[in-house]
Amino acid sequence: MAALVGVVAIVLSLAQANGVAAVFNAQAFRSDVTLLTHNDLYGNTSTRQAATIVLSARQSQEKSQVGCEALQETLWTLANGTDLDFLRYLDYEKVTDDVGLYWIGNGGAPGCKAITTLGKVQTTACDTRLPALCSHSASLSSPASTDVGPRWQASVNTGKATVLGYRDKLSFRFLGLKYAPRPARFGYSKYQAPSDNISALAYGPGCVQSGCREPSCSEDCLFLNVWTPYLPTKVPSTTKKAVMLWIHGGGFTSGYGSDTTFDGGNMASRGDVVVVTINYRLSTLGHLALDNTTLRGNYWLSDQIAALDWVRAHIEDFGGDKQQVTIFGQSAGAASVRALLASPLAKGKFSRAILQSVPGGVGYAKTFSEYLSISEATALTKSILDETSCAQPDKSLQLACLRALDPVSLVGGRTVARYPVVDGTYLTSKELLLNGSGPTLDVAVMTGVMRDDGDPFSAFSKSSNASQALIEQGYNAAEIIGSNKFPVPNGLNTTLDIFNLTSRVATDAMFRCLTQSTAYSSVSNGVFPAVYSYEIDRGYQISEWSPNPPTCEAPITPGHPYGDPNAPYFHCHSGELYSVFGTIIRQGRQPRDQNDIPFSQYLLDSWTAFGRTKNPNPARDFLRARGFANTSAIVEGTTPWGTVDAGNPKLRALNVKPKDEGFRELEQCAVLGFPLDYYAD
Template identity: 45%
Template sequence: MLSGLLFVVFAIGAVATPSPQTLDSSLTLLIDNDLQGASSPVSNSGVLLLEARSLENAGKTCEAVGEQLWSLKLGTKSIQANLNYLKYVDPDLGLSQFWVASGNQSARAIDIYGRIVHAEPEAKLPVLCSQSAPFSNVTAQDTGERWQVTVNSNNEFLTGYRDRLSFRFLGVRYAPQPKRFTYSEPYVGNGGEVSALEYDSQCVQAGNIGSEDCLFLNIWTTHIPAKPTTKKLKPVMFWIHGGSFINGAASDPTFDGGNLASRGDVVVVTVNYRLNTLGFLALNDGVTNGNFGLADQVNALEWVRKNIKDFGGDPDRITIFGQSAGAGSVQALIASPKSIGKFAGAIPVSNLASKDPSTGYTTYYTIEEEVEALGNTILKETGCANATSQVDCLRSISPHTLAGGLSTFARSPVVDGTYLTSDKLQLEGPTLPVRIMMGTIRDDGGPFISYPTTTNQTEYLTSQGYDLPPPDLFPIPNIENKTLALFNMATRLVTDSIFRCGNQATVFSGLRNNRFHPVYFYEFNRTYQLPDWPKLDACEPPKTTSRPHGDPNGEYLKCHSGELYYIFGNLARQGLPMRDEFDLLFEQFILDSFSSFARSFDPNPDVEFLKARGFQSTLGEIERSGRWQPSTSEGAMTRRILQWPGVQGPFTEAEQCEYIGLAWDQ
């Protein structure tokens, strides 16, 4: 019964890197993860579990992976949450016992309830090993031999490593470097040994960053099966990074998947894809049809479907999720006939949902429109406009010139007839085979306009590309700081125009036309802004003597990208302070909700799962604020306000959305 629930570590001075095959055991990591990292009071709760064997072989296998039989000196209470979890995932374990370190020359085992018992040394019992791999963080990751493990996948032997929370396989190739402006092909190994200890190159982007050989993905998992079986596989969360389709990388430490995999009980994958002109240029030559970056995402998705079982992931339970341009990618994949049906869930996070195809997020150019809007300028500035073969001419140009040396660049998916066959996601037709959770941040649009240098409303809005709206719909707040008041009004206008209204309208139409299953919609009203973007004081909570890092309960703009640390649970890993007593609790709740959707397509975690894991803060929030209710085809449009504590409420800004031209209630 335990073949899929076993833990292992890697050999000190071993001749060969351990693998499930050489150890004759599946590998799994369990830890009571409260997202506090090395400073957590339960940081020593990790264990490694091996499949059943005699006591003598148990000790040898623990030693072979650089560990010892788990010691009672740590106290049974330290691992009781792990035992409770094992009982939760397999109720038949009630009488199971596990080898632990012997004492007083007596063979000892521990049962699922934490009781120490004596056992015959020849008995075949699963094994608890110690787990001493260090925590990793942004600046420190120990990839030494002691922590390494090899997985045979995609006809190659991939050597990754473990830290305290998960097994990590970084820089895994899913496609060979494609010829520029052609579609990537699936990669299959040649039977050799390949290092997966470090991230590989980013894709080319402005600033002379990256390489054209960049089609790699990264995997975080807590379970490596010896013999993959559907029963033991975990859901997969497939992350697509944002960055306006012009920058970003799967190796961004913001998206480190260790905490999400560990606490969320999922397998996490992050992927690179080609960006800017190299990823999205289309030409009127009948061959260069664009969408190369989107095709890379489909190729990576196919790699995952084919190989993720080797890393403990279930190819039939993949949830694609991404933020900003990553959310635009998620929506494009839902719309694409090349990918639909290859994933079961989707979470577009803060998708730009305006009617403007120049953003490329929701409404798509035709090839001809993109050439007119962008392609002709690129061809002219590179001297390729009159070339016999425009695409061959562009292939002779430095990739860094194309990515950052011109006045413009392509960054829009296009209607190419293959990857996208219509100018937007069709909201009429048969019900899509995908479950959806989606939403925005309250003030998502703030970073997309400049802070005013005037209090003249007309002058300021015109400079930002907006007309003066009706004052009754978008009033200027009556606060002392008049430029901030004007910025707040404009932020509401921009947020409605490019985030809130379009996303609400998508949900409304998709549900009313029975195109969508019930949709779980949200709006973040607590954020933790990235330190390097957008660097707007208005997006930071007010600092006080008692809250030197800011008071999240004070009034401030909740800006784009402010949800990312919470979704991945990486505040402590990034070395960031908890600003109040609720930041950690909120972070736990958000990670638990997003990973719950991946497990069950419902962001309300199973209560018995929360009890087994000891996730009391999330359990308390559900009991206090109620279950997250979905919007349905015949019911009300409803959203979860993600704050602490959370509340449920209706869609908003109906009149404002009607003025903008993105009404959601018609």
Template identity: 45%
Template sequence: MLSALLLLLCSSLGSVRASTSTTVGSDLWMLLHNDLDWPTTSEHDTTILISARSHADALASCAKIGEDLTPTNGTFFKSDIQDTLAYLSFQSDASRTQRYWVGGSSTHNNGLCPVVSTSGISTAACTENLPAFCANSAPNRVSNQTDLSEKWRVTVQSEDLSITGTRDHISFRFLGIPYANEPARWTYSSVYTGPPNISALTFGDRCAQVGAGAGADENCLFLNIFTPFLPVASTPSSALKPVMFWIHGGAFTGGEGSDAVYDGGSLVSRGDVVVVTINYRLGALGFLALDDGVTNGNFGLADQITALNWVHEHIASFGGDPSRVTIFGQSAGAGSVRALLGSPPAIGLFAGAIAQSNLAGFAFASTYSEYFTIEQEVAVAAGAFIDEVGCGSGETLECLRALPWQTLQNAPDAPKFLVVDGKFLVRDRLSVDGQGPAASNAHVIFGWMADDGVDFAGSFPGSGTTQAASIEGIPIAANLTTLVLNSDLFPRPSTGNDTLDIFNVTGRVATDGEFLCLDQATAHSSVLHNVFKSMWTYQFDRSYGGFEPIPGICDPPATPTHPFGDPSLPYFQCHSGELNFMFGNLGQASLPFRDEHDLPFSQVTVDVWASFARTFNPNPSPAFLAARGFAGTAAALAQWGLWQDARSTEAPVRVLDWPSRGSAWMEGNQCDLLGFPLNFYEN
């Protein structure tokens, strides 16, 4: 409840003095040439563009956000001005010869004031009406270290809500916004209608979850907005930015949208998009279903839809285009994306979707893509759960509501499964066969890590572990283990490290059987039946860290020349290993660049993800890259060729690495052997 109290105590803070686009009388567009080289980010000055006015009025307007006009002796004019001017011309109606007010006195003996254009710095009559570059002196900070000084605060008015956030060096940040009224246990959430003055300076509590201590609570339905653009009411919708709506993973039992890995600032400032990250109810509080006709489950999934509805209602006030929302998520977040693609209440709330490492296939992996009926969920989990927490007799729901959330969430069989409830999910799988509800107007990407299943393959083999026991630990049936061992499709390496050689086979079987095969089959069937407007697939062959329950297997070996690991040497590309690349947050103290390719690969990845959000095509246009000055990405993509969509007969899968390449459908014979062929969803 701490975050709720802070929200009430702070609701009026900053709302009086904080700047707004309305008080400035202009859109506020933060512009930074972000090359994602975190150690040098602060060396690139940020500017905030405001609309046309006289030089004196420009000075006064910049002062309203606590700034002066951008000085001409800063790094902005040494390295980034031409790229900024080119992008403004590309992105708006600005002429290539457009002039902008920059730092200087409002009174000159000759009545001239400094301006900048593609021709360089010159002067114009101080009375002319020209757009202006205000400075942005807010400091550079990593996630969770936001400078809360009043000077950086900014307020957005959206309908009856007044929301005060802040800015840093790379984006405007609105953290811990309640998107829903706090729901009673096992009731569905509704869009927030509480007190209108909201302090959005710090993250809200994460949702109650397994093993959580301080900072977790049942009152947790918050979202965070990172944006480069704050419009005025008269701003045309064509100026609004694409929205990327992030759904975190964590097995439906853990995680939070405020995780530092998901900080949206870098993706926002380089991609010129709006990023939203959310919390949603987890574990038993989010997914309990009972056969009582009332408790129908999917409360966490419904929270995601509530958050999407809040975004549709309010995101334009934060510079986002509600008609260009892309949902994207990883692991359980990808399972959520998959579910939302077939959820009738969600269809129409997004135009793009990216599912990163959607589980499907063996054992528990199947539950992310094949949904239980409520009766099956009770048999598999809820029945045992009720007994474990001591509510097996009497009024079950009344008993459960009286228990501490810690008791519920930490029970061994706490439910965590999506179910067919008849409203949010009406079929036991996503209808990529054309036989049920699907978001037919959406553009979609499905992808996986090269070794996604390694950390889901059971315990790392010991010295006496046989290959059969290792494979069965996934777990798969004994007869399937025999087929795998008698086949030459999963050959065992011979490196001299017997334990690791055994695990290499197990990891590959787990990756195919829990990720690759059925994600490919999903894409293939959706293309065959024209389910979505477009479909793209990828495999990530380069990773950084990731989910690592088996310590030490997800990092490349360190060498004298590569003390943080050499990615050119063999290592497992593990689950979650793409996240630091696609959020662009490498280079910080705890995330050092390992070699000369980590930084440019992250640049390419951010540019590709943002391109999909803008155009629903992961191939950034050469004109956009040129206007932004992203020469490195442009050169790499020109050399590697286009990412072809899943309709391609030659290269339906994009292998994301340095360099990237196209590939045919992967592991076909292996998927057939495991029982997950390419046509799995076609009948």
């Protein structure tokens, strides 16, 4: 590794001559670099704080020290009582049984020291060629505190560009990377290769949405963010990580890839994956369609496909594997995943898909899964034309008027476009075809809901009559009440009893029924090679959105000042997001009981296991190697999560003690007109 020392020496001497610290460059460094820590998701309150930077290059102790100095670190010196179990992961998936040995600092003791992956320190001849463990001094970042100073910066060469990011304790972070140039308003985006020097130290602006304008939001908003625990020196690397690309929700009218709820650091670190989040155009700017013009909608979908093209072109330079891409999203993000599964232009760009709480069925939810025709979308566009004074007889004048408007007026009016449409190019059928008439897809799928997903889409009724409350919310009260499948709870609070009924109906009619039909129908007709189904029975509602308060919040009790998750409350839409991304602590929330963080560990471990292997059951040897005792205990205490069997469909009920159950509310779904075989025929 003489080349490594030569490059490092040149970089250091140039930096010293200019009086500044050198910026680490992955490709020039000539060694793969991994950030490794236990990461139990407890943040700074964790009792397991040890972290190290792993240099894969095998070289002498002296050269390893020079390599660490290039990262502005030193060879790792162990503190007394350091928990070293996480080092076992360095031997995971080795083809031989030998125990790894790595250079560390000698702590002032004579001789050169190395440590085994079992934590045994030994004196070793200094010219032995070994990989090395460097100190890792970067702190945890948070929404309120991020240090992007030169000491922590790292650059990656990709294509004709050099991208400057930084590291914190958990991952290398590259934020605000443009994946496509600003498209013309109501034009389709296309991936464009980056060039020159790019700063990726801060998020780019979000896409224009109601209440957000320049500079926080812009029409020039097609940015993505990358979190990776690993940077290779050469591409293709033999140690590529699975990629998980997140698509945010927000009803197709709001949301950001930079939302810190979805910070990818914990998922990348604990799950050993590369995480990507994206912006895409929203509301009328992302969806407007008008017949007999070039406005055919689905601009948002072209954005998402362009982001996938960027990932396929560049993610390997950031340690990812372009052949192992999972797309996952929640709510409108899950509807996006569904549309990408349906789109012929997205085929082959990903191999796994997770759909969390896809809206579909009745009312507000219908058009997320059943796509409008151009003529149907045009009927809605006419209202927008009227409201914006662009309703002129000549279509070309209408387009010119719409393109000249302040973008905020297009997304903040009484009527906005937010519908996927059958444009004949990006979407060619009115829904994802699961009845056997469409193509089979080599994509493993995981899909599910929150137990009370419909709570935010119901409302407290002023009526004490259940039928009247259902009618107010657009349901066929006679069929629902007359079926005797939806009894009204008989509690002490009539208003809450009726809300329980309408929330149950909303959950079934807008989320659960068609999610279960999606799983059943796709398996019945062999659309996907594997389908896993779940329902989450524990929620921690995000602080930014908690409708119908306090129904989605665990009730506060003297023994549980932050809420008692074991007491009755609604497990609502978006209630899984903190847990899936492992961001409860990072977002400034407190564990409500001793199970909140272990449950988050289990969900994150299951989601990333699916990303790595197409199977949500974390491998037991992986968990042992990582020292993930809590998830190990859960996995060992239950049967494996199986794929959906059309003959006996089951879901995994996800809670502190997961279990398998048959699909839920099947009789109720039939009453609502959404039987299990709804999509099958």
